[in-house]
Amino acid sequence: MNSPAGAPVRFERVSVRYSGSQTEAVDAVAFDVRPGEFVVLLGPSGCGKSTLLRTVNRLVVPNAGRVLVGDKDTATLDAVQLRRRIGYVIQAVGLFSHMTVAQNVAVVPSLLHWDRARIDARIDELLHMVRLDPARYRDRFPKELSGGEQQRVGVARALAAEPEILLMDEPFAAVDAIVRHALQDEIAEIARRLGTTVLFVTHDVDEALRLAARIAILERGRLVQYDAPLRILTAPAAPFVESLLDTHDVVRRLSLKCARDAMQPPRDGAGPDVREDVSLREILNDFLRGAATVHVLDGNARRIGSLSFGDVVAAVASS
Amino acid sequence: MFAHMHVVMMDTGQHLALVAVALAISIALALPLGVLAARHPTISAPLLAALGVLYTIPSLAILALLVAYVGLGAGPALVTMVAYAQFVLVRNVAAALHGVPVAQSDAAMGLGMSDAQRLMRVELPSAFPVILGGVRIAAVALIAIASLAGYVNGGGLGTMIFDGLQRDYLEEILAGSIPIALLAIAVDTGFRLIERRASRWR
Ligand SMILES: Nc1ncnc2c1ncn2[C@@H]1O[C@H](COP(=O)(O)OP(=O)(O)OP(=O)(O)O)[C@@H](O)[C@H]1O
Ligand SMILES: [Mg+2]
Numbered sequence: 001m002n003s004p005a006g007a008p009v010r011f012e013r014v015s016v017r018y019s020g021s022q023t024e025a026v027d028a029v030a031f032d033v034r035p036g037e038f039v040v041l042l043g044p045s046g047c048g049k050s051t052l053l054r055t056v057n058r059l060v061v062p063n064a065g066r067v068l069v070g071d072k073d074t075a076t077l078d079a080v081q082l083r084r085r086i087g088y089v090i091q092a093v094g095l096f097s098h099m100t101v102a103q104n105v106a107v108v109p110s111l112l113h114w115d116r117a118r119i120d121a122r123i124d125e126l127l128h129m130v131r132l133d134p135a136r137y138r139d140r141f142p143k144e145l146s147g148g149e150q151q152r153v154g155v156a157r158a159l160a161a162e163p164e165i166l167l168m169d170e171p172f173a174a175v176d177a178i179v180r181h182a183l184q185d186e187i188a189e190i191a192r193r194l195g196t197t198v199l200f201v202t203h204d205v206d207e208a209l210r211l212a213a214r215i216a217i218l219e220r221g222r223l224v225q226y227d228a229p230l231r232i233l234t235a236p237a238a239p240f241v242e243s244l245l246d247t248h249d250v251v252r253r254l255s256l257k258c259a260r261d262a263m264q265p266p267r268d269g270a271g272p273d274v275r276e277d278v279s280l281r282e283i284l285n286d287f288l289r290g291a292a293t294v295h296v297l298d299g300n301a302r303r304i305g306s307l308s309f310g311d312v313v314a315a316v317a318s319s
Numbered sequence: 320m321f322a323h324m325h326v327v328m329m330d331t332g333q334h335l336a337l338v339a340v341a342l343a344i345s346i347a348l349a350l351p352l353g354v355l356a357a358r359h360p361t362i363s364a365p366l367l368a369a370l371g372v373l374y375t376i377p378s379l380a381i382l383a384l385l386v387a388y389v390g391l392g393a394g395p396a397l398v399t400m401v402a403y404a405q406f407v408l409v410r411n412v413a414a415a416l417h418g419v420p421v422a423q424s425d426a427a428m429g430l431g432m433s434d435a436q437r438l439m440r441v442e443l444p445s446a447f448p449v450i451l452g453g454v455r456i457a458a459v460a461l462i463a464i465a466s467l468a469g470y471v472n473g474g475g476l477g478t479m480i481f482d483g484l485q486r487d488y489l490e491e492i493l494a495g496s497i498p499i500a501l502l503a504i505a506v507d508t509g510f511r512l513i514e515r516r517a518s519r520w521r
Binding site for chain 2: 057059080081082083084086088090092093094095096097098099107108111141142143157158167
């Protein structure tokens with residue numbers, strides 16, 4: 001399949017104040033998302049994550065500032081047309097209960113007047129992509145699906161018309177940890193393969209660390225740090241970020257686990273060596289100094305495994 | 320009584336026709352009004368209040384008033400029936416639309432449906448089984464109210480009932496009222512079957 005390149009997104013001092021409210025739900029937020037980048041919006045309940053996300057597809061209109069999609073000010077674009085280029089997955093899933101799985105997935109392609117054969121082929125392709133057997137699932141109604149299966153259909157529906165941008169609002173909050181991890185891996189892989197730009201909302205620090213190329217941390221409508229996961233962990237820019245990591249116990253979990261717990265089979269490639277009993281927290285320093293891979297040695301200085309930053313995050317997040 | 324079988328059949332046909340026409344007009348009016356009420360809370364309250372007043376006035380009183388102005392016939396009966404059904408149907412359509420999960424409306428917008436597409440492809444189909452329930456209740460009520468047509472020369476099974484009452488002729492009253500009861504039961508059952516089929520996905 002020819003992969004459409006994701007579009008860049010730019011927030012230019014975006015503010016939102018809901019009518020009747022005294023405070024801004026989003027307050028002069030500015031940052032850039034590169035084409036194809038996976039960015040996670042992270043913060044506690046009510047900090048404005050959903051609101052900010054919904055400015056991208058103009059479900060929320062900023063009171064000040066601009067949102068640019070593919071270098072165009074969204075205020076100048078037709079909202080309905082814009083939304084058809086942007087996949088949207090909401091926390092409550094929102095599958096149309098009177099439509100089958102296939103009909104749900106086909107919504108945007110049929111709005112775009114694709115022909116029947118193309119839509120049918122696309123439905124099967126998407127269901128395969130989210131690991132649902134089309135033969136078994138095509139004609140089911142949403143009520144005949146588990147929570148995790150519904151989430152998958154929601155993702156397939158959002159990806160149907162090959163969107164340039166995918167907006168995901170706590171898409172995996174309603175499923176158990178095992179299914180969530182599987183879905184996280186799948187969405188990361190899909191987004192990478194398709195080159196889609198992803199904006200992903202969560203209040204789960206582990207989920208953010210696992211998925212993000214960069215994390216935008218919001219506190220009461222303000223952007224307090226926008227950085228790669230490693231930088232967030234090692235150089236929190238504000239007390240708020242530290243406390244966010246604290247409440248999720250991330251640093252302690254990094255200290256409790258050692259290289260042996262997180263390592264994968266030995267890989268080639270340059271990188272520093274560490275002893276197997278060194279804590280993951282200490283190893284972060286190696287990544288900070290620019291290492292892509294760290295090699296793990298046993299007591300006899302034999303190489304028994306290798307580690308990337310992703311392996312470290314996966315090891316602490318799986319606890 | 321069997322000698323009059325064809326009269327009974329003809330009156331039953333007329334009765335059904337009255338109900339069908341009144342129901343069709345009622346639905347055609349109530350759908351847009353119900354959508355309006357569901358979308359605009361400010362319109363909803365006064366609209367339902369006005370329809371509520373119509374609903375509370377006894378049908379016979381409305382009918383008498385109409386006859387005084389436009390004369391006898393099926394027309395005033397139909398107007399009375401439609402006026403009565405509006406309250407039931409509009410309230411029902413509005414409630415059914417309110418019952419559509421917010422997440423589905425939100426997803427419909429987010430996926431790029433226009434307002435009309437959201438209504439036609441998501442909200443109305445999703446609300447359909449509930450709306451159908453309201454239509455069933457209205458239809459059964461209209462079968463009863465259609466009897467009034469017989470009082471004003473509008474045809475239907477009411478003709479025999481009112482004639483029988485006037486002549487104190489029990490058999491004629493029964494010949495009118497038993498088919499009405501059977502009609503009501505049949506229509507109710509029929510609608511329930513359709514409702515069940517339409518709710519497969521619920
Ligand atoms: N439609 C609305 N009308 C008025 N206020 C709103 C509306 N939606 C959100 N808010 C308020 O704006 C603020 C930000 O809400 P938002 O939904 O963006 O937060 P969030 O970070 O997504 O929270 P959560 O993690 O609970 O979903 C909150 O104070 C919320 O109460
Ligand atoms: Mg939210």
